[in-house]
Amino acid sequence: MGKEGALKWGAFLNLISELSSRFVGSSCDDTDRVVNAALTDIGVWFNADRAYVFRFFDSYRGARNSHEWCGPSIEPQIDYLQHLNTEVLSCWMTPFQAGETVHIPDVTQLPPGDGLALLESQDIKSVLMIPMMTDAGLIGMFGVDHVSAKRHWSDEEIAAMQLIAGNISSLFQRHDAETKAQELLYKDTLTGLPNRRSMREQIRRVIEQLQREGGHHALVLMDLDQFTEMNERLGFVSGDWVLQQCGQRLTKHRLNGDIVARMGSDEFALLMTNLAKDPEQALNEVRRRCDALHRDVAMPFSLPVGHEEVTVSLGVALIDRAITDAETPVKHAELALNKAKGTAGHAIQFFDERLQLFSGERSQLLHELRQAIQHEELQLYFQPILSGREDVLGVEALARWPHPERGLVMPADFIGLAESSGYIVSLGRLVLTQACRQLQAWSEDSALKGLSMSVNVSISQFRDPSFAYFVESLLDQYPVATQLLRLEVTESLLALNLSDVITTMRRLSKRGVRFSLDDFGTGYSSLTYLRTLPLSQLKIDRSFIKDISARNKDMTIASAIAALGKSLKLEVVAEGVETLEQLDALRQLKNVWFQGFYYAKPLPAADLATFVKENSSRNSVA
Numbered sequence: 236m237g238k239e240g241a242l243k244w245g246a247f248l249n250l251i252s253e254l255s256s257r258f259v260g261s262s263c264d265d266t267d268r269v270v271n272a273a274l275t276d277i278g279v280w281f282n283a284d285r286a287y288v289f290r291f292f293d294s295y296r297g298a299r300n301s302h303e304w305c306g307p308s309i310e311p312q313i314d315y316l317q318h319l320n321t322e323v324l325s326c327w328m329t330p331f332q333a334g335e336t337v338h339i340p341d342v343t344q345l346p347p348g349d350g351l352a353l354l355e356s357q358d359i360k361s362v363l364m365i366p367m368m369t370d371a372g373l374i375g376m377f378g379v380d381h382v383s384a385k386r387h388w389s390d391e392e393i394a395a396m397q398l399i400a401g402n403i404s405s406l407f408q409r410h411d412a413e414t415k416a417q418e419l420l421y422k423d424t425l426t427g428l429p430n431r432r433s434m435r436e437q438i439r440r441v442i443e444q445l446q447r448e449g450g451h452h453a454l455v456l457m458d459l460d461q462f463t464e465m466n467e468r469l470g471f472v473s474g475d476w477v478l479q480q481c482g483q484r485l486t487k488h489r490l491n492g493d494i495v496a497r498m499g500s501d502e503f504a505l506l507m508t509n510l511a512k513d514p515e516q517a518l519n520e521v522r523r524r525c526d527a528l529h530r531d532v533a534m535p536f537s538l539p540v541g542h543e544e545v546t547v548s549l550g551v552a553l554i555d556r557a558i559t560d561a562e563t564p565v566k567h568a569e570l571a572l573n574k575a576k577g578t579a580g581h582a583i584q585f586f587d588e589r590l591q592l593f594s595g596e597r598s599q600l601l602h603e604l605r606q607a608i609q610h611e612e613l614q615l616y617f618q619p620i621l622s623g624r625e626d627v628l629g630v631e632a633l634a635r636w637p638h639p640e641r642g643l644v645m646p647a648d649f650i651g652l653a654e655s656s657g658y659i660v661s662l663g664r665l666v667l668t669q670a671c672r673q674l675q676a677w678s679e680d681s682a683l684k685g686l687s688m689s690v691n692v693s694i695s696q697f698r699d700p701s702f703a704y705f706v707e708s709l710l711d712q713y714p715v716a717t718q719l720l721r722l723e724v725t726e727s728l729l730a731l732n733l734s735d736v737i738t739t740m741r742r743l744s745k746r747g748v749r750f751s752l753d754d755f756g757t758g759y760s761s762l763t764y765l766r767t768l769p770l771s772q773l774k775i776d777r778s779f780i781k782d783i784s785a786r787n788k789d790m791t792i793a794s795a796i797a798a799l800g801k802s803l804k805l806e807v808v809a810e811g812v813e814t815l816e817q818l819d820a821l822r823q824l825k826n827v828w829f830q831g832f833y834y835a836k837p838l839p840a841a842d843l844a845t846f847v848k849e850n851s852s853r854n855s856v857a
């Protein structure tokens with residue numbers, strides 16, 4: 236190398252080290268600028284006509300020209316090369332994947348084939364193409380073309396260019412990882428929809444827009460009714476599929492500028508933007524669109540196991556200029572959604588101020604309930620269950636909450652709350668303990684000993700893995716309860732994993748605990764389950780007893796249930812018997828027991844004792 240050559244080489248090495256340090260020091264946001272600047276410097280330095288980068292995608296089937304520099308008289312190609320089929324590069328893909336550089340000093344020396352045709356079509360005379368490798372393998376290719384004259388690259392120059400290709404690859408790798416992390420931060424992976432965080436930012440953005448321009452938006456939260464139950468019954472694969480389909484159905488209701496997101500679990504959101512300026516008109520628009528959405532999402536889904544009905548509840552909050560932060564609409568829509576779900580699901584509820592009061596009230600009640608459970612302030616009332624001959628055979632224990640200000644709070648006002656907050660597990664333990672204590676006390680009274688004790692058990696209690704163990708240890712503590720304790724379960728239990736349910740039931744049955752199926756006829760009513768589960772009793776739901784008379788449809792159902800009970804050797808109890816007419820109708824059925832206000836309301840322990848004693852002396856006289 237002569238003196239001039241040495242000087243030039245020195246300057247070139249300076250350029251390479253300058254480029255390298257720019258790559259190393261750059262932030263990912265700067266990727267495009269840094270790569271474009273490097274292509275320019277290299278193109279100019281080598282007096283080239285094009286310098287470019289391609290990224291491979293779709294398992295190397297496609298290539299995209301991501302960056303390009305062109306010399307003064309060269310037409311940019313980048314726009315035409317966004318979806319290049321790599322078949323046209325096929326002769327070079329094998330060396331690229333092996334990490335080998337392709338150097339063609341004279342295109343005319345190439346054998347005929349795809350490669351030659353591609354290069355000639357762009358008048359290229361010489362080309363250098365360097366694969367861009369990362370730890371994960373080939374990600375792209377960095378090339379320099381000469382169109383106006385041939386160029387031969389020395390080994391040192393190629394080595395320097397490989398170094399630059401390595402720098403570009405590392406920058407891309409960093410950039411890709413950051414983009415992916417950003418995406419994950421803002422995207423829900425299951426549905427591909429924006430996530431809660433992303434939705435909050437969009438709400439913030441539209442609120443800023445409202446402050447400037449006025450108008451209305453609406454936040455609609457959508458929650459699948461009974462999703463947990465369905466997920467457990469059908470399995471997570473089907474559950475995930477249903478969630479994805481719901482996301483797609485919701486997306487169909489997105490108009491220009493609207494945002495759809497998955498907020499978590501089975502909750503989705505639709506942000507309706509740019510509604511009418513007039514509040515009345517905006518509200519009507521939202522109502523109409525929510526009705527359509529509510530209808531469409533609730534269409535049955537066809538799964539391999541058959542059609543599955545899914546209903547949803549919607550909570551809606553209108554956003555106007557008075558709202559200045561992103562938290563408020565979410566809070567409002569959540570309150571409305573809770574109300575919609577609380578009423579029975581499958582409802583649409585708009586937020587109004589009263590819901591806020593309701594929510595404050597709810598958290599206060601929850602706080603008090605927790606204390607009542609902790610201090611064992613719940614009380615059991617007992618409702619007698621009588622045979623056809625009117626002997627009291629047992630009682631159902633029903634929880635009451637004597638509240639210093641609210642009076643006697645009924646299960647309807649706190650069992651649901653306990654279930655949704657998870658307090659039901661400790662509430663249930665308290666009830667079971669009190670029931671066993673009561674049996675122990677009655678065992679010392681000849682009139683009361685031997686009465687069976689039915690205790691209601693919620694599905695969440697059954698889900699608690701230590702449930703069976705807890706009941707067993709209670710029986711150890713109160714042996715008298717063995718044989719007398721009956722656990723009333725509802726058909727919703729069948730939503731859990733059936734073999735787990737059966738295992739728990741069998742385990743407790745072995746210890747002498749018996750099981751009763753409560754509210755029969757209102758849930759799944761699957762006869763197969765009746766055979767599979769170790770049950771000893773069926774309770775016909777009150778709704779069938781309410782209007783029963785000798786010859787109506789309810790009577791047909793009740794007698795069918797009674798016959799079913801007989802053939803499966805199950806006791807049958809008719810719940811909610813209030814009148815003599817109902818009783819007369821039911822008396823035509825053999826082997827049915829009765830529970831209801833006709834005989835007695837649920838009573839405190841002392842009153843129950845009186846009732847049993849009076850009843851038995853009346854019976855013995857008769």
Ligand code: C2E
Pocket residue numbers: 618632633634645646647650663666691692693723753754777810811812813830831832833837
């Ligand atoms: P359930 O297990 O079906 O209990 C029967 C309900 O029907 C009781 O309501 C009872 O008072 C009422 N009832 C009985 N006879 C008649 C009648 O002739 N007419 C009418 N109209 N009603 C009658 P209660 O005590 O309000 O309990 C409601 C529900 O709350 C229970 O339904 C049960 O599901 C739940 N529950 C009560 N206590 C507990 C408990 O300790 N744990 C759990 N997990 N749930 C409980």
Ligand code: MG
Pocket residue numbers: 631691723753
């Ligand atoms: Mg019950």
Ligand code: MG
Pocket residue numbers: 753754774776777810
């Ligand atoms: Mg019942």
